[in-house]
Amino acid sequence: MYVLIVGAGRVGSSIARWLLAGDHEITIIDNDPQRCSAIEDELGGVVVMGDATEAT
Numbered sequence: 330m331y332v333l334i335v336g337a338g339r340v341g342s343s344i345a346r347w348l349l350a351g352d353h354e355i356t357i358i359d360n361d362p363q364r365c366s367a368i369e370d371e372l373g374g375v376v377v378m379g380d381a382t383e384a385t
Contacts, residue, residue: 330354335381337364345372 330353334341337359348355349372358381359365365378 331360332356335359336374337361337368342368342371345375349375 330348332348332353332355334345334348334357336354337345341357341359342364345355345357345368346373355375357367357368357376358379359376360378362378365376368376374376
């Protein structure tokens with residue numbers, strides 16, 4: 330299953346770890362550069378920095 334997670338806070342990052350452990354493909358969108366960097370370091374290139382409420 331492919332899942333898009335909006336937000337890399339406690340809940341979003343926990344869900345991401347759980348889904349990756351189940352061999353699901355994920356992408357996380359978060360607008361905080363520090364969170365994006367931390368998630369990228371931990372989970373790899375599954376994070377996109379941006380505002381998920383904006384269309385562009």
